[in-house]
Amino acid sequence: MVFSSHLFFFYFLPLVLLVYYASPQRLRHLGLTVFSYAFYGWANPWFVLLMLATTLIDYLCGLWMAGGFRRGEVPLLPTERARSKGQKIALALTVVSHLALLGFFKYFNFAIENYNSLIQTLGLYSWQWDTALRVTLPLGISFYTFQSMSYTIDVYRGDARAIRNFIDFACFVSMFPQLVAGPIIRFSEVADQLRFRTHTAEKFARGIAIFSVGLAKKILLANPCGKVADTVFAAAPASTTDSWYGLGAYSFQIYFDFSAYSDMAIGLGLMMGFMFAKNFDSPYQSASITEFWRRWHISLSTWLRDYLHIPLGGNRHGTARTYANLAIVMLLDGLWHGAAWTFVIWGAIHGGMLVLERLRGKTSYYEKLPLAARARMHRPVVDFPGSYGNPGLQPVHLFYLLSRQRRRPRLGRARRAHVAVLGKNS
Amino acid sequence: MSGTQLTREEVARIELGKTEIRPRLARVMVAVFLATAALPPCLQTAMDVAKQRTAPPAPSADDTQTLATLPNARSLLPRPARWRRVRTLADLAGLVPSARMLRQFEDNLEDSSLATRTLAPWVGWVVKGILHGGDEQTYFGRDGWLFYRPSVDSVTGPGFLTAKWQNERLRTTGKWSSLPQPDPLKALIQFHRQLAARGIALVVVPTLGKETLYPEKLTSRWTDRAAVPQNASFGLFKSALQTAGVNVFDPSTILADMKKSSGEDVYLRTGRPRQWNTWPRNWPPDCASVIWCPRQAP
Numbered sequence: 001m002v003f004s005s006h007l008f009f010f011y012f013l014p015l016v017l018l019v020y021y022a023s024p025q026r027l028r029h030l031g032l033t034v035f036s037y038a039f040y041g042w043a044n045p046w047f048v049l050l051m052l053a054t055t056l057i058d059y060l061c062g063l064w065m066a067g068g069f070r071r072g073e074v075p076l077l078p079t080e081r082a083r084s085k086g087q088k089i090a091l092a093l094t095v096v097s098h099l100a101l102l103g104f105f106k107y108f109n110f111a112i113e114n115y116n117s118l119i120q121t122l123g124l125y126s127w128q129w130d131t132a133l134r135v136t137l138p139l140g141i142s143f144y145t146f147q148s149m150s151y152t153i154d155v156y157r158g159d160a161r162a163i164r165n166f167i168d169f170a171c172f173v174s175m176f177p178q179l180v181a182g183p184i185i186r187f188s189e190v191a192d193q194l195r196f197r198t199h200t201a202e203k204f205a206r207g208i209a210i211f212s213v214g215l216a217k218k219i220l221l222a223n224p225c226g227k228v229a230d231t232v233f234a235a236a237p238a239s240t241t242d243s244w245y246g247l248g249a250y251s252f253q254i255y256f257d258f259s260a261y262s263d264m265a266i267g268l269g270l271m272m273g274f275m276f277a278k279n280f281d282s283p284y285q286s287a288s289i290t291e292f293w294r295r296w297h298i299s300l301s302t303w304l305r306d307y308l309h310i311p312l313g314g315n316r317h318g319t320a321r322t323y324a325n326l327a328i329v330m331l332l333d334g335l336w337h338g339a340a341w342t343f344v345i346w347g348a349i350h351g352g353m354l355v356l357e358r359l360r361g362k363t364s365y366y367e368k369l370p371l372a373a374r375a376r377m378h379r380p381v382v383d384f385p386g387s388y389g390n391p392g393l394q395p396v397h398l399f400y401l402l403s404r405q406r407r408r409p410r411l412g413r414a415r416r417a418h419v420a421v422l423g424k425n426s
Numbered sequence: 427m428s429g430t431q432l433t434r435e436e437v438a439r440i441e442l443g444k445t446e447i448r449p450r451l452a453r454v455m456v457a458v459f460l461a462t463a464a465l466p467p468c469l470q471t472a473m474d475v476a477k478q479r480t481a482p483p484a485p486s487a488d489d490t491q492t493l494a495t496l497p498n499a500r501s502l503l504p505r506p507a508r509w510r511r512v513r514t515l516a517d518l519a520g521l522v523p524s525a526r527m528l529r530q531f532e533d534n535l536e537d538s539s540l541a542t543r544t545l546a547p548w549v550g551w552v553v554k555g556i557l558h559g560g561d562e563q564t565y566f567g568r569d570g571w572l573f574y575r576p577s578v579d580s581v582t583g584p585g586f587l588t589a590k591w592q593n594e595r596l597r598t599t600g601k602w603s604s605l606p607q608p609d610p611l612k613a614l615i616q617f618h619r620q621l622a623a624r625g626i627a628l629v630v631v632p633t634l635g636k637e638t639l640y641p642e643k644l645t646s647r648w649t650d651r652a653a654v655p656q657n658a659s660f661g662l663f664k665s666a667l668q669t670a671g672v673n674v675f676d677p678s679t680i681l682a683d684m685k686k687s688s689g690e691d692v693y694l695r696t697g698r699p700r701q702w703n704t705w706p707r708n709w710p711p712d713c714a715s716v717i718w719c720p721r722q723a724p
Contacts, residue, residue: 045523198435205452208455
């Protein structure tokens with residue numbers, strides 16, 4: 001069920017709002033959780049078991065870490081004190097279980113394909129794993145895994161108080177507005193809202209406005225752009241001009257599509273009194289790749305910064321380590337987006353570009369250009385085609401090439417698309 | 427949360443800045459939104475219930491056909507008798523509706539919806555007639571020409587004899603239908619042999635979409651009026667069939683010549699000038715005779 005579907009807009013949403021506002025305060029989260037599980041189970045009813053299991057693990061481990069099984073208010077763990085062995089085990093249990101599930105469901109097929117390719121290359125045909133088993137990726141697992149992990153990590157660090165009410169916690173993990181396409185809501189952002197939040201007509205109206213903008217973005221902009229991109233990328237062979245046209249259309253498609261889902265999620269949250277942080281901030285107006293990552297999918301960038309980059313050492317251990325950390329984070333970011341080598345390359349190039357900009361002090365190498373021109377470097381399509389003499393020589397276009405990579409999970413196809421874009425296909 | 431840290435609500439208030447919504451406007455927005463979202467399903471459900479009372483639906487062999495209306499959605503849930511028969515975990519698992527049933531229900535609900543049926547023609551008119559845009563099935567060409575999207579895509583897309591295309595075809599074939607042979611060449615040659623064994627000759631006549639004969643109506647960039655665009659694999663496909671002894675009658679050259687020499691339409695127009703038929707079965711009689719007469723000649 002997608003937000004722009006008939007079933008969602010005309011049946012699911014009115015029913016959720018009716019039940020939510022008709023319920024007494026203490027039952028609202030229960031209703032929201034039941035509807036969220038129904039929303040999630042609509043894609044495949046069996047996936048709800050997986051989400052329920054991970055929710056239970058995190059809930060119990062959170063309480064274990066915070067000593068919440070005892071009576072009384074659950075204490076906030078002191079930030080400066082060392083953690084006990086039990087607390088460390090509880091954290092490891094949740095992190096390992098989440099990563100194991102994500103690894104299995106998202107990367108099993110990719111691993112098998114690569115293993116078989118390697119074995120074939122080595123000529124060891126009898127060693128091939130010729131299994132019919134192929135794993136179906138549960139919807140939104142990448143999002144709710146990160147969201148759920150943020151809870152236990154925040155509790156462990158002492159940034160958030162563990163939650164005793166299981167329904168409230170299940171509501172946080174499964175909340176349908178942001179369940180399948182983000183933004184990744186961190187527990188510390190909504191912990192106080194789960195306890196108390198206001199419901200006003202003004203908030204609801206703002207929710208309607210933001211949801212409507214998201215819906216319009218999706219239907220009127222993202223979908224038509226996607227059709228253009230589909231047509232161009234299905235063509236064989238595509239000319240250089242067509243390839244650029246398709247690339248531009250795809251760049252806008254991913255932005256409008258992704259930001260539309262975020263807008264709709266934020267709008268739906270507001271209708272139920274939740275205030276989620278914004279996820280996109282005009283990323284194509286960025287004047288550098290560093291700035292771009294501050295404006296694009298903000299919830300993922302900040303998640304990776306706080307839960308991966310900083311624990312790796314951030315920029316506290318010298319220049320070389322800082323660059324290595326940046327590269328590792330971006331590689332994993334790429335792999336998080338999808339299980340294919342193109343995503344790894346996508347992450348590697350972004351990591352490389354971030355390192356290059358860090359070498360210059362977080363500025364782009366074209367910083368001497370006027371601001372308008374710098375911004376345009378990141379949105380070639382806006383000025384397409386006039387201002388680009390030789391797109392192949394402008395590394396900033398790599399972003400769009402990378403976007404292209406994300407569309408085409410097969411390396412060969414992505415390579416052919418790049419060749420076409422660079423005008424080398426004739 | 428520490429006491430000095432701002433709550434999310436406070437942060438949001440700061441981010442909003444001076445944007446304000448007056449209370450009356452907020453109430454109007456809420457009322458309009460709720461009416462827009464809730465009225466169509468309420469009306470639809472009332473109509474469906476009334477219809478069911480006057481004429482209950484006939485039992486259907488296909489469960490999913492009975493799920494087109496909301497009142498019938500309860501049939502997605504197992505009946506009490508099935509609950510009572512549950513003895514094992516497998517029995518319990520059998521009660522869960524399949525993803526396919528849910529999808530079918532959603533599609534039927536949308537297709538049979540009063541809102542869809544009322545609004546879809548108007549939306550189509552605005553998108554195609556005014557904005558000159560296409561949809562899932564249509565490309566809007568020049569001078570009001572419409573083109574069948576899958577047909578155009580099959581011409582402009584990758585060669586259909588390439589391994590990648592065939593693998594993709596296998597991959598994208600629905601889970602519920604089987605595709606025994608993704609390679610049309612192998613399938614046709616096999617079919618030819620089977621027919622030949624029974625003394626029947628196979629004649630393959632490739633059908634032509636409008637885009638092959640009127641590419642200039644699809645895009646102004648097509649300047650070679652004599653050329654007939656075909657899928658990248660078409661030439662190889664045709665020659666391979668001929669090599670295998672299969673009769674292939676490709677009418678593209680004849681039709682292209684006819685269009686060039688007489689300037690006549692090689693497709694029938696329907697009632698509305700903008701609506702053109704897609705398939706060659708709608709060739710005008712003159713074209714059909716041009717195509718078939720040479721085969722009938724002694």
